[in-house]
Amino acid sequence: MLCQLNINNFAIVRFLELDFKAGMTSITGETGAGKSIAIDALGLCLGNRVDTNSVRAGASKTEVSARFTLDDVPLAKRWLEDNDLDLDDDCILRRTISAEGRSRAYINGNPVPVTQLKSLGQLLVGIHGQHAHHAMLKSEHQLTLLDAYANHKMLLDAVSSSYQRSRQIEQELKQLEQAQHERLARKQLLQYQVEELDEFNLGTTEFIEIEQEHKKLANGSELIESCQHTLSLLSDNEEANIGSLLYQSISLADRLGEFDPELAQVSEMLNQALIQVQESASEIESYVSNIELDPQHFEYLENRLSMAMQLARKHQVSADELAKHHQALKIELEDLSSDETKLDEIKQQLAQSREAYQQHAKKLSQSRTRYAKELNKLVTQSIQELNMPKGKFCIDVDFNEDAMSAMGSDKVEFTVTTNPGQPLQPIAKVASGGELSRIGLGIQVITAKKVSTPTLIFDEVDVGISGPTAAVVGKMLRSLGESTQVFCVTHLPQVAGNGHQHMYVNKFNKGGKTETMMTPLNKDQRVNELARLLGGDIITENTLANAKELLQ
Incomplete structure (x- = not known):
């Protein structure tokens, strides 16, 4: 307190x-x-x-x-x-x-x-x-008063939480649906592009490989001619070739080594050179014997190379990046397809969240209806004590499953009749200012007894x-x-x-x-103050007597 x-x-x-x-x-x-x-x-x-x-x-x-x-x-x-x-x-x-x-x-x-x-x-x-009784004329405040009396905070929290969850899913669904048209157009384009690249089916390193092979076959005749000329220089020319010249040089170097040991290593170096020349000649001979200038294969390579470059220009990437670009488009297409699945999942989640909301809202409505009946009796008793002997108070709780809010699906209306024989009507229509004050005060006192707040102020x-x-x-x-x-x-x-x-x-x-x-x-001062409230500035014996009676 x-x-x-x-x-x-x-x-x-x-x-x-x-x-x-x-x-x-x-x-x-x-x-x-x-x-x-x-x-x-x-x-x-x-x-x-x-x-x-x-x-x-x-x-x-x-x-x-x-x-x-x-x-x-x-x-x-x-x-x-x-x-x-x-x-x-x-x-x-x-x-x-x-x-x-x-x-x-x-x-x-x-x-x-x-x-x-x-x-x-x-x-x-x-x-x-x-002015609280004026606020009581508003439906939302009537709902607040009923909930304060019922004190069903857990039900309110459950409704509010499920409502916010539904709103969140609705927003997510709305965003996905708004982007659906753009996503569909993009998906159709990707499907065409991926199908085209799937059909071409370029390997990850294939472009570099076919580019190198095409270059070799495109220069095949010149390549063979150069190889043969090289062989001639190395060993095939009968009049003079590098191999025979090296033999002669080795013989001379051997004799020089006999004259001066410092020149002995020259013969060894020339022998190494001769070995390298012989191995080079053997490598070229093998290459020439295995090379095939197949016109059909060359045409295949040329067509594939040309198609790769054409697709690369179409997709605005370099030809050696085309295979990588192909994989990226396939991943994007898969993601878009998963978005469609996600859209279905979101719709299912929304249906589930709305169902959960309806369950919580119905429980809240049932609780409101139960406590409204209890409050009806108490407020009716209270207003009858407050000089409205024939008054009757009733709370209408109308559940509308199509209405969703953080406060539930109920519309609450306070109704009252102040005269015998008159039907219950909304409080705003039938209650006078004084009657409204008494009804409002009765409700405030009754609801105040239900809350756990240790200090209450009535202004x-x-x-x-x-x-x-x-x-x-x-x-x-x-x-x-x-x-x-x-x-x-x-x-x-x-x-x-x-x-x-x-x-x-x-x-x-x-x-x-x-x-x-x-x-x-103190007590005497209270008597004087009550007397002042009773009679104004002039305090008489009668007002003092009335004041003392009030304190008793």
């Missing part, structure tokens, strides 16, 4: 240090005194948006801190653990705002984003404003209510305060008198500046 609130230089508050207790705390004050100012300041600690007028005139910054005990708030404890923030018996939320509008947030002294203040704050405090939710009805409202809030810490900003003495404690807000001028203070009242 909220134990302490410290406010420095916020709006017209210079400094406030407020200690709070369990139970119901009534907050009253004169019109314009700023009864809601402490709640607005607390809202900053809960992550509310910063107002440009938050910083007190002349001050450099606003600072607000709120201290909570977490003894009975396991969800908040778990949240602090999950977010690696210091966990102690108490939790302190703090917010500072500079005059320039810069905001900083802290949890237990640790700097945090404002979004974390808001996330944790929702587990600590629930605020019900004076002038009793607007439009008076007399005996106000007394019933006061008793409702006091009953709620027996199990939950309740703050109630009110102008009704019948409500204020039901508080376990009472705080008074007043505004005054000090040093030419306006200030607001909030102070706790």
Whole structure:
């Protein structure tokens, strides 16, 4: 629960240090005194948006801190653990705002984003404003109220998760279908190109090989003639050839070696040269004897080479890269074919995700229907106690399997009849302002009992209510305060008198500046404040007696 609130230089508050207790705390004050100012300041600690007028005139910054005990708030404890923030018996939320509008947030002294203040704050405090009953006219808010009462968060999460999954798959399917036309055109082109290259079937290194063989056969006659001439020079010419000349040279070198040993190696070198010449001549003879100048094979090579170069130009690659390009096109075609399979898989996944959504949405709808019946009885009882003795309240839950949203497939409508014999109609059509206030307050109190938030604030939710009805409202809030810490900003003495404690807000001028203070009242002070609420500025014995009676 909220134990302490410290406010420095916020709006017209210079400094406030407020200690709070369990139970119901009534907050009253004169019109314009700023009864809601402490709640607005607390809202900053809960992550509310910063107002440009938050910083007190002349001050450099606003600072607000709120201290909570977490003894009975396991969800908040778990949240602090999950977010690696210091966990102690108490939790302190703090917010500072500079005059320039810069905001900083802290949890237990640790700097945090404002979004974390808001996330944790929702587990600590629930605020019900004076205009909440107007929001109740909207279908989406009616749905929120019913879900808050049902408290079926797991069902809501399952529906939301399956809805988001379906939306994600739908988007993926849409993207695939949008590209399908382009993909089909590309696939048709690839099929033609791959079939053409498959038919040609050029090997990975084949172009280089046929290019070399074609070059050899294209120059076959000149090649044979050159080989024969080389053989003639090496050994075949009877008049003079390199082999015979080397024989003669070896003989002369042998004699030189006899005359001078230093020349002995010359004979050896010439012998090596003779061996090389003989082996070269043998190699050429073998080559010439095996070479075949087949015109048909040459024509085959020429046609294949020409076709390879033609296809290479067509595909805008070099001829020696054509085989590699062929393989790349085949891979791309396979990928496109797998995309078609993926499209079918995505459609199947979408059907499955929608089926899963429908199952979760039906379970959620069933839960809403069950809790709507329960809430119907409680709200009907509540509004009858609030001076609508013949009133009846009913929630219509209409499931539409064709409607999908993160909140399910239900349309929820609050209906009411306030007069006997009249049929149930949508609340916006039949409820007057006062009746709407009472119905809204009844729903807020009932739903507040179901939530686990340890601190609840009702900010002038009793607007439009008076007399005996106000007394019933006061008793409702006091009953709620027996199990939950309740703050109630009110102008009704019948409500204020039901508080376990009472705080008074007043505004005054000090040093030419306006200030607001909030102070706790003792029993005698409470009597005087209730008397003021009952009779205005002039307090009589009768109003004092009535005030004392209210406190009893």
